[in-house]
Amino acid sequence: MTERVADGGNGPNQGHTVAILGAGPIGLDAALMARARGFRFRVYEQAPTPAGNVRSWGHVRLFSPWTMNVSGRMQEGLDEVGRPLEVDPEASPTGHELADRVLDPLWALPELREALRLDTRVVAVGRSGTLKDEEIGTPARAARPFRILLQGPDGDELVEYADIVLDCTGRWATPNTLGDGGIPAPGERGLQHRIHRRIPDLPAEMEAWAGRTVLVAGAGHSAQTAACALAEVADGNGRSPRVFWLFRDTDPSFLIEDDPLPLRRELALTAEKLARGEHPAVIPVPGRVVERLVEVEGGGVEVTLRDASAPRETLRVDGILALTGGVGDHGIYRQLQVHECYATCGPIKLSAALLGADSGGDCLAQGTHGAETLVNPEPGFYILGDKSYGRNSTFLLQIGWAQVDEVFSLF
Ligand SMILES: Cc1cc2nc3c(=O)[nH]c(=O)nc-3n(C[C@H](O)[C@H](O)[C@H](O)COP(=O)(O)OP(=O)(O)OC[C@H]3O[C@@H](n4cnc5c(N)ncnc54)[C@H](O)[C@@H]3O)c2cc1C
Incomplete structure (x- = not known):
């Protein structure tokens, strides 16, 4: 030294x-x-x-x-x-x-x-x-x-x-982890190869996402941007990603009253539609947190979700976009x-x-x-x-x- x-x-x-x-x-x-x-x-x-x-x-x-x-x-x-x-x-x-x-x-x-x-x-x-x-x-x-x-x-x-x-x-x-309470979910640390913590570059990365089932986690601008981008892409064969969009709020609102920035306003309006389930490619999963991740045979990930009242449920996805700040x-x-x-x-x-x-x-x-x-x-x-x-x-x-x-x- x-x-x-x-x-x-x-x-x-x-x-x-x-x-x-x-x-x-x-x-x-x-x-x-x-x-x-x-x-x-x-x-x-x-x-x-x-x-x-x-x-x-x-x-x-x-x-x-x-x-x-x-x-x-x-x-x-x-x-x-x-x-x-x-x-x-x-x-x-x-x-x-x-x-x-x-x-x-x-x-x-x-x-x-x-x-x-x-x-x-x-x-x-x-x-x-x-x-x-x-x-x-x-x-x-x-x-x-x-x-x-x-x-x-x-x-x-x-x-x-x-x-x-x-x-x-x-x-x-230095992004935040995905699990409930702000700590890694069991399984999360071993599944870094399945978890992306960045906004995908679409359509340039189309091959990586077309036809895949993706969990987008988070509700900030980055997650909104990713969910909107994934909702709009399709490859040459018309294949789009299938998106589960997970956020903790049960009824999120993204729009800022009288927002002077047109791009931010447009993003918020589109993202709110997605969060209400008004887009066929995006299934909103409101009011849930991630409890556990398990890699399954064939390379997918089983994600266990939970909220205060509902019984546990699982999703099977090909990849995760964790945009949780x-x-x-x-x-x-x-x-x-x-x-x-x-x-x-x-x-x-x-x-x-x-x-x-x-x-x-x-x-x-x-x-x-x-x-x-x-x-x-x-x-x-x-x-x-x-x-x-x-x-x-x-x-x-x-x-x-x-x-x-x-x-x-x-x-
Ligand atoms: C997707 C996105 C969109 C945004 N849009 C806007 C916008 O429209 N308007 C706006 O005003 N703000 C926006 N922001 C917020 C903010 O202005 C940006 O994050 C901006 O880049 C912050 O600048 P910074 O220099 O503080 O940090 P950064 O740009 O994050 O720069 C930090 C630098 O430190 C380096 N670094 C990190 N750790 C180390 C280390 N240990 N040793 C040496 N180097 C290290 C990094 O490589 C990086 O180059 C946006 C942020 C994001 C993520």
């Missing part, structure tokens, strides 16, 4: 090294800010390309328009690299379009390219020479650099140091003094502000809650972006840009 200090950068804040964990849209915006403010910085991304998570759902169209998906810093950076964004501002890009037109060109900026470490997973962050339960709330703790354990492209492990750490690792890569990897900061909300798993101050705010269910109606809500007991460690929302699913990119402004206002 090697140990080294992150270097690079030559601005006025060069004395402080910022480690940015994750090269998603918010990690990128933070890197642009660190560059503008003259910090030395490094960005660690576990995927072989920037925006690994966005790329994994790149075929999905965002419901927010270009105007909401590109920060001011990004606009300026695109002008600087000679790739000004010429798009219909009210149109919505797919994830791939966002990455192709905005995210990838910006990583080509010399300082960002120099700072980016691809194929490099952040395993854990500690504080050099001290433990989680030591130096509680003392200035001595802040004086010790962060010690970051990384796993590089060849599986090699190394340690780098930083004064400020911004955890922007998102939550898409996700929560960030808190193992990364297990050795730091981070105070997590016991309900949402987000950082406590932000979680409390989010729980107290009433946006009427519409994520567009929310704002940020001030720099102070991003501050942890651990000095210099901040959780930004999608991960900062814990189990709350209303995070938007434009919230992330504001978080970057707020957190850098503290230095």
Whole structure:
């Protein structure tokens, strides 16, 4: 194992090294800010390309328009690299379009390219020479650099140091499990090859789904998108998937009153029809939870379902799409003094502000809650972006840009 200090950068804040964990849209915006403010910085991304998570759902169209998906810093950076964004501002890009037109060109900026470490997973962050339960709330703790354990492209492990750490690792890569109560159902852990935790790319993946019986589990936007996509596809022989759509609510409603985003409104209306059983390819299974999974001969899965009143029932399916949300990897900061909300798993101050705010269910109606809500007991460690929302699913990119402004206002 090697140990080294992150270097690079030559601005006025060069004395402080910022480690940015994750090269998603918010990690990128933070890197642009660190560059503008003259910090030395490094960005660690576990995927072989920037925006690994966005790329994994790149075929999905965002419901927010270009105007909401590109920060001011990004606009300026695109002008600087000679790739000004010429798009219909009210149109919505797919994830791939966002990455192709905005995210990838910006990583080509010399300082960002120099700072980016691809194929490099952040395993854990500690504080050099001290433990989680030591130096509680003392200035001595802040004086010790962060010690970051990384796993590089060849599986090699190394340690780098930083004064400020911004955890922007998102939550898409750490999905929730399927079983009742939020824990794996018996059999679930051994059946990962039958359980997909992503939105299928249709019709490109038609072969994998046509003529199959599929259980879609979940009721959020990802599950709605998957159920609607599966309902509409058929292969050259007219074969469609047969879909069981499982959700815990007995009568879910997805529509946001007076929704200003046409794509989100359209998705909600279509998904509600499916959830009411108004589409021949989709059989809704409301008010149930998954109790057990068993692989059966021939390769299918027998799924045992249950609700509070009905007797147990079983479904036999060829595959499962588990789209039950996700929560960030808190193992990364297990050795730091981070105070997590016991309900949402987000950082406590932000979680409390989010729980107290009433946006009427519409994520567009929310704002940020001030720099102070991003501050942890651990000095210099901040959780930004999608991960900062814990189990709350209303995070938007434009919230992330504001978080970057707020957190850098503290230095
Ligand atoms: C299908 C879908 C559609 C969405 N549509 C919209 C929309 O229309 N409008 C909107 O505003 N928001 C939308 N969101 C929500 C949110 O804005 C996105 O999830 C966005 O990608 C969050 O950006 P992020 O940078 O916080 O996290 P991510 O994009 O998840 O980036 C995190 C990065 O960290 C990397 N990483 C993870 N763990 C590690 C590790 N241990 N070490 C190193 N790197 C790591 C990942 O590979 C990834 O590149 C959508 C989300 C999804 C899933």
